[in-house]
Amino acid sequence: MSLKAFLAFPGDLSLPTGGYAYDRQVLAHLPDQGVEIQPLPLPAGFPFPGAADVTEALARLTAAARRGVLLVDGLALGALPQAGLRAIAGPLVALVHHPLALEEGLSTEHQANFAASERAALACCARVIASSPQTGRILVRDYGVRAETLTIAEPGTERAARVPADGSPPRLLAVGTLIPRKGYDVLVRALAQIADLDWTLTVIGSRDIDLLTASRLEAQIAEAGLGGRITLRGAATAEGLAAAYQASDLFVHPALFEGYGMALAEAMRRGLPILCTTGGAVKDTVPDSAGIKMPPGDADALAQALHRLLTEPATRRAYADGAFAAGTLLPDWDQTAHRIASTLRAVQAQDQHA
Template identity: 55%
Template sequence: MSRPLRVAFVHPGDIGTPSGGYAYDRRMIAELSAAGLEIAALRLDGGFPVPTPAQVAAALETLAATAPGTVLLADGLALGALPAAGLAGIGRPLVALCHHPLALETGLDPQLAQQLWESERAALSVCDAIIAISPETWRMLRERYDVPAHRMTLAVPGTEPAARVPADAEPPRLVAVGSLTPRKGYDVLLDALALLDDLAFSLAIVGTPDLDPATAARIARRVAAWPRDNIRLLGRLDAAALERAYAQADIMVHPALYEGYGMVLAEAIRRGLPVVCTTGGAAGETVPDGAGLKVPPGDAPALAAALRRLITDRELRRSLADGAFAAGQALPSWADTAATIRRVLERVAA
């Protein structure tokens, strides 16, 4: 019997980090292992995506220490910060997994954004294959990083089977899910909700405050000073508590300025939650027409207007909930996603 394909899933820092990208990584390790691959997480320590020279050298040594023939499946958060010459010299098949281009992160200094673009573009050029997790990321890699289409494969995140939620309470209960970071747009959301002080509703915000403490502290201060008691910060929730948060919601609101995909949006429509989101990045594609209302990113008055429509129009909520649930049933499973990635790994190994 031939030996199972050996894969090292390369990631920066703690694989348990509470973000959509790391959740995708964890699930792919589990699914690919269940499918018969010999796969293990390979952690790179350091200040990614801006490691020091010593951390870069240590990361390259870690990659080079893998067994010959091991396929390196590298999360773009680490890969894009490593030098192309060093990656090319490792002598292992190399596959990039790109959630979100590094240079497009919200709030970056222009000089740093240019540095990350140059580094990521060079690193991608020495990969044997590139996996994009959304059509938006695919387009960005084609248009901004000059990656040929034939070198890329699309592997959209999967979703778990989930029961439909009622989504019919009055007054409506809003839920927002995402880490408290600038790109998630919570300041814009609070600005929008300030324009709705004549309406009855509540909002639960689910998301870790650990990734950007300064942003999290600012949001916490704003919520603490809110003139009404209808907004709660729930922090990071485990799977069971998150499931309860979805079940107790009537509207998903997602004010992100940019999304590489938006896994929480897929989770919401899978459960039949009508959505108000932005068109930032892939979010407008992840939520199809008929499943929600979409507004330009960063536009608080437009977000407020869309929320006002959905909060005050119960029939519209029901119609969009029906559309969301129907669209959610067509989403791929995690096994589908893993099968796509497995084919890429087997191809480069051969």
């Protein structure tokens, strides 16, 4: 029996974030798993929707539920009211990249509201798909998700050739949208402490999603006198990102929290040594053999680790070997899609026998 499903997401699917990249790959690969999947765009106001956004989103979900299983991105799901979700005549499957309340920069009130709203929304779902074991553990521990209804579907990583990672002076690369959670301000503070060393940093990530954070970061770089050494390149095409990995020697990821860390997986797949935090799922995504990890938000510890890696080429090479070995073990997108398809089929079967 054919399986029809809809992947619901807020706004523009082409946005250059990890969550939207995951959704694009799911849409591309589920057909090969026998799932007739269609995109279902919801209003762009999420996760801070207005009343009209909520009404329209629920209407679109209700209409689609008559024709297939609903797979709903948590960026929208967690901000929808429980009463409206309960009224949808069809099974819901949540796709959670990371809980909304764990986004950096939220007020205490917004965190509490998001936690309550997402907990209530997840209670309406027949199954929950999380993008990492760490996110899954958080959902079970803090959001009332039952372990038997949880599927872990880590992002896939495309095959890629190993990069040389042997430039001199070392070329640092960071990838991720310019938002507070990515911790770029911490990285700049750390780099300012080792300005006597020879290095450059390229940051690839959209500057348009959070204009205030981007502006503050630019000012911080200028104030630190690092404008000639740090390049904020903005978003890149797939080809541009591949070229950036090829031209780098050390991957730096100072994020305060990650639901998985897709850029880290891409860097390991190419054999780049890693310097990252232990924020969220990162401590699981990156094995100890692939690089140095430290607590998030600690600029001094980050500076010390950077000093070591920049001044010890042999250490960088050892971590590069470990990263490449770990990268070969990462799942591809067909494996990710297979896990999701199996979950959708289980939900369809359960609904038909209800």
